[in-house]
Amino acid sequence: MGHKVLGLEVSGKEIKTALVRNGARPQVLHCGAYPIPFLRGEGIADDENEIGSVLLSLKDIFKQNKALAGADAVSICVTDPQTVVRFMKLNAFSRKEQKAAVEYEISQSFPGVTRTHAISFKEYSRTKTEVTGIVSFAPKKNLEGYRKLLEELPFKHQAVDVVANADEKAFRTFASQLTKDETVLICNIKSASTYFTIISGGRVLQSRQIPEGRRQTADAICMALSCTPSDFEKMCMENSPESARLAEMAETGYRYIEEQLRQTIDFFSSEQQQAVGCVYLAGDGSIFPNLATHFTESIGVQTKLMVPKSDVKADKTMFLKTFSVLGAAVRED
Structure with a gap:
C-alpha cells in the first residue's frame, strides 16, 4: 500500500x-x-x-x-x-492450501457460504502445527x-x-491504554449499529454486531427536548444545563446495548475462561455525559471513553x- x-x-x-x-x-x-x-x-x-x-x-x-x-x-x-468476523485456529497447512482450509472450516457452520460470500483471512500466528487468525465474510x-x-x-x-x-x-x-497487554472490549456505538470487539495482544478474539445504535436514542431525545439534531450535538459535548437529563435519557435509551454488552462479556468469560479487564467506548454514540460511569456501575467492568495518545x-x-x-x-x- x-x-x-x-x-x-x-x-x-x-x-x-x-x-x-x-x-x-x-x-x-x-x-x-x-x-x-x-x-x-x-x-x-x-x-x-x-x-x-x-x-x-x-x-x-x-x-x-x-x-x-x-x-x-x-x-x-x-x-x-451481514458481515461476520470470527477468530479461527487451523492446522498448519501451507499458505497455498490455507484458503481452501479456511473455506472448509466456515462451511461446516455456514453451508454454501463459499458460493455466496466474499471471504478473507488474516493470519496472526503460525507454528509447525497450528495457524491462528480471523476470517471475515460478507455477502458478495x-x-x-x-x-x-x-x-x-x-x-x-x-x-x-x-x-x-x-x-x-x-x-x-x-x-491511550490504561494497561498494556490487557484483554479489553471495544464498544463502538455507531449510528444504527453497535460493534463489540474483544481484543488481546493485537488480536481480535471475538466480534459481534447488534442492530441498535445512537440514532434511535438521539431521535427520541430530540423529540422529548424539542431540539434540533445540531442543538443535541452541542448539548452532548458541552456541560449544558441539560447534561443530567441527557445522561438519564441515554441510560434508558441504551438499555438494550447495555444488556448485549453484559451478555457479550459473560459469554466470552465463560467460554474462554478469561476476564475482560476494561471496556472502551468509541463511535458517535459514545458522546453522552457520564455514559462510561453508568456502564461501569451497571456491568461491573471498568469502562472508559476512548482517548487518543498524547502525540x-x-x-x-x-x-x-x-x-x-x-x-x-x-x-x-
Whole structure:
C-alpha cells in the first residue's frame, strides 16, 4: 500500500475520512466527518444514483481538503450488517492450501457460504502445527456498492477493511491504554449499529454486531427536548444545563446495548475462561455525559471513553467519531 492512506467510511448519513501516514509509527494527518443526508441505509447500496451522489460528495470533500485527494491509496471500512468476523485456529497447512482450509472450516457452520460470500483471512500466528487468525465474510451482493465506488475513485492502491479489524488497529496504534497487554472490549456505538470487539495482544478474539445504535436514542431525545439534531450535538459535548437529563435519557435509551454488552462479556468469560479487564467506548454514540460511569456501575467492568495518545493530533470528539476509519487507514500489507 502507499505511504499516505485515505480511510473512508460511508454510514449513518455521513462520510467519515482519515488520512494516515503509514510507517513504523503511523501518524494521523486528518480526520473528519461530512453529512450526506441522501444515504438511505447504513452502508453503500448497489444503486447508481446513490453511488453517484457519494462520488459527488467526495469530490466536494477533496476540494475542501486537497491532501485527501493526494493520498497514495484508499481503504474503505465496510459497515454491512451481514458481515461476520470470527477468530479461527487451523492446522498448519501451507499458505497455498490455507484458503481452501479456511473455506472448509466456515462451511461446516455456514453451508454454501463459499458460493455466496466474499471471504478473507488474516493470519496472526503460525507454528509447525497450528495457524491462528480471523476470517471475515460478507455477502458478495452487499459489497457491490463498495466495489463500484472504489472503481470510480482515482487511487491506484485500494483495500477493504471490516470494523473489528479496523478498531483493533486504531486501538493499538492511536489510543491511550490504561494497561498494556490487557484483554479489553471495544464498544463502538455507531449510528444504527453497535460493534463489540474483544481484543488481546493485537488480536481480535471475538466480534459481534447488534442492530441498535445512537440514532434511535438521539431521535427520541430530540423529540422529548424539542431540539434540533445540531442543538443535541452541542448539548452532548458541552456541560449544558441539560447534561443530567441527557445522561438519564441515554441510560434508558441504551438499555438494550447495555444488556448485549453484559451478555457479550459473560459469554466470552465463560467460554474462554478469561476476564475482560476494561471496556472502551468509541463511535458517535459514545458522546453522552457520564455514559462510561453508568456502564461501569451497571456491568461491573471498568469502562472508559476512548482517548487518543498524547502525540496523536486529533480532536477528541472527532477521534471517537472516526475511530474505525482511522484504523482502516492503517495498513499492514
